[in-house]
Amino acid sequence: MKAAAAAGLFAVQRCRVCGHVQYPPRACCAACLADDPAWEAAAVRPGTVLARTVLHHSHEEMFRARLPLALALVRLAEGPVVLCFAPDRPAIGNAVQVRAALDATGHAVLEAR
Amino acid sequence: MSRGYDDIVAAVPVTVPYVRRSEHGADWFLARALAALVAQSGLRKLVIDGLCASSFTLGPDTAVALTQHVGLSPRYLEWLPMGGACGVVALRRAARAVQAGDADVVACIAGDTANDGSFRDLLAGFSSFSRAAVYPYGAGGANASFALITDAYMHRYGATRQDFGRLCVAQRDNARRNPLALLRGALTLEQYLAARPIAEPLHLFDCVMPCAGADGFLVMQRGRAEALGLRHVRLLGAIERHHAFPDDPVQLRGGWAMDREALWAQAGLAPGDMDVVQTYDDYPVIALMQLEDLGFCAKGEAVAFARAHDFTVDGDLPMNTGGGQLSMGQAGAAGGYLGLVEALRQLTGTAEGRQVAGARHALVSGFGMINYDRGLCSAACVLGQ
Structure with a gap:
């Protein structure tokens, strides 16, 4: 997922046996337990906002300068639920596009627009 | 059974x-x-x-x-x-x-x-899913996770900050009678509503204090x-459930809803028989959700239920009689014991200063471990003299 994010792609896992799509990444398919789920990368993945928050407090120094930080829980059209940054502060039910990128620490993070 | x-x-x-x-x-x-x-x-x-x-x-x-x-x-x-x-x-x-x-x-x-x-370290390494897919999003910890659940619940069922505030204020009233509570200062609904935001829609008094x-x-x-x-105190019934309702996109119910009939059947009692209720309350939304999922009211009706009942020690449905975690503090895993220990005190007549008169039966429920987007562990028990 990190390698994909470095290339500007959002990778999720798809089961080679039953086609189940999952996130966060797991060691097996959570639906049928098949081994070695495949990675499937896309530039954007559409989804719908389930819930939102705006953080005014963080446990990490690196985020404090960026507060307040808007987040959303988004259900991807393919099924999985992802937590992502949501700087446009969408409403519940809004359609959004989710992209991946690397953050300042080199971690893959998602953003909904 | x-x-x-x-x-x-x-x-x-x-x-x-x-x-x-x-x-x-x-x-x-x-x-x-x-x-x-x-x-x-x-x-x-x-x-x-x-x-x-x-x-x-x-x-x-x-x-x-x-x-x-x-x-x-x-x-x-x-x-x-x-x-x-x-x-x-x-x-x-x-x-x-x-x-x-x-x-x-x-x-x-x-x-x-x-x-x-200790608290930062705990959050940073809480679970592999959390490390990969939650903590990098602002490191908000449980406040952020419960903010999302609270937002979804408010949107779906029309709960307001006032509704959560009344619960917090009632529990603070109870805490003021409990020498073991860390937070014993008076709390009014006005103070609750004026508190600073932590992770919207949660504000200071919605968040448990570690x-x-x-x-x-x-x-x-x-x-x-x-x-x-x-x-x-006798154990009359008990349930636990882990990772309930995995297909629910956002957590608007917990595992209690899968097992409540088994709980009440095993105990041979009903919600209306409870003299004391101890719900898990690190954030007020989850306390309300337990009332629904354990059958005290229908799904989505906890707000109306809470408006119709008085949760203080002297009220018609004493809940979180020691002040709950919201006023006693959350000593890590001991937060999962607090309601049970309080129920044991109430049913053995040793809840000094906050004893519910004639308490014979109690419901205690627990909720734990937001592994990614929802709490995975739920449990409840019915106790009787």
């Missing part, structure tokens, strides 16, 4: 007083809880042949190492890393062990320390408790 618990009882609720911060380790708090169980039961330490323990900050140790720390040689040992569900689950497991003869006396303890680094402390109790046969002259 799961078989009943016969004459298994819980006794000797103990609390190692909560403090905001401590230089002691979790081992110290757990040891003080065990010492209190021994002192208040009059049992010799080595009569305790079963141990259930929970802690977030005992690492790298577990219940195994703890036996050597405190000099116990149990023939039954449980390590229950289930956060807010660990108290009810400990009682449930211990009761079965005693019922089966695998142990005679089980000490159930949970405790944690708190210092400047602290250090421990709680515990003993589980044994009723005959033994009577012989020892210990006030005791």
Whole structure:
């Protein structure tokens, strides 16, 4: 997922046996337990906002300068639920596009627009 | 239906007083809880042949190492890393062990320390999913996770900040009568509403305060408790469920909804029979959700239910009578014991200053471990005199 994010792609896992799509990444398919789920990368993945928050407090120094930080829980059209940054502060039910990128620490993070 | 618990009882609720911060380790708090169980039961330490323990900050140790720390040689040992569900689950497991003869006396303890680094470290490494897919999003911890659940619940069922505020204010009223509560200052609805935002829609008084402390109790046969002259409470029913309703896109119900009929059938009682209710309340939304999922009201009607009932000690449905975690503080895993220990006090008539008159039956529920986007562990029990 990190390698994909470095290339500007959002990778999720798809089961080679039953086609189940999952996130966060797991060691097996959570639906049928098949081994070695495949990675499937896309530039954007559409989804719908389930819930939102705006953080005014963080446990990490690196985020404090960026507060307040808007987040959303988004259900991807393919099924999985992802937590992502949501700087446009969408409403519940809004359609959004989710992209991946690397953050300042080199971690893959998602953003909904 | 799961078989009943016969004459298994819980006794000797103990609390190692909560403090905001401590230089002691979790081992110290757990040891003080065990010492209190021994002192208040009059049992010799080595009569305790079963141990259930929970802690977030005992690492790298577990219940195994703890036996050597405190000099116990149990023939039954449980390590229950289930956060807010660990108290009810400990009682449930211990009761079965005693019922089966695998142990005679089980000490159930949970405790944690708190210092400047411990809470951040706990959050940063909470779970592999959290590390990969939650913490990098602003490191908001449980506040952020419950903010999302609260936002979805408010949107779906029309709950307002006032609704959550009334719950917090009622619990603070209860805490003011409890010398063990860390937060005992008066709290008005106006103060609640004016508090600073933490993770919207959550504001300061919606968020549990981390602290250090421990709680515990003993589980044994009723005959033994009577012989020892210990006030005791019977376990009438208990459920647990993990990772319930995985297809729900956002958590608007917990595992209680899968098992509540089994709980009430096993207990032979109904929600209306409860004199005291202890819901898990690190954030107010989850306390309301438990009232729905355990059958006190229909789904989505907890707000109307809360408006129609008075949750204070003197009210018509005393809930979180010690102040709950929201006013007592959350001493890590001990947060999963707090409601149970309070219910034991209420049913043994030892809830000094906040005793619910004539309390005979209690419901206690627990909720724990937001692994990714939802709490995975839920548990509940019905207790009776």
